[in-house]
Amino acid sequence: MDKMKVTYEAMLGLAAEMTLDEAVLKFRKDRLYQAIDEALVSGDRDTFNRLTEELKMLYI
Template identity: 75%
Template sequence: MDKMKVSYEAMLGLAAEMVLDKAVVEFRTQRLYQAIDKALATGDKDTFRRLTDELKTLHA
């Protein structure tokens, strides 16, 4: 019984980690899109390129 409980807790921990990872990626993506929009609006090419590279890396 204890072995099943340990396995169940490990699975719950893994599921929680996956949910948290997805939330962090979604949050960071949203922030990057906002910053990219701002860089486009101000014509800041260097920042735009840096941020789009970061976004590509995040989703690679």
């Protein structure tokens, strides 16, 4: 029974970590999209290029 509890706790911890990782990734993507939109509006090509490259890295 103890081994099952340890396994359950490990799986629960892994699920929590995966959920947190997904939330952080979504937050980063949302912030990048917002910053990219701002760079487009202001016509800042260098910032736009840098941010889109950073965004591409998140999808790899």
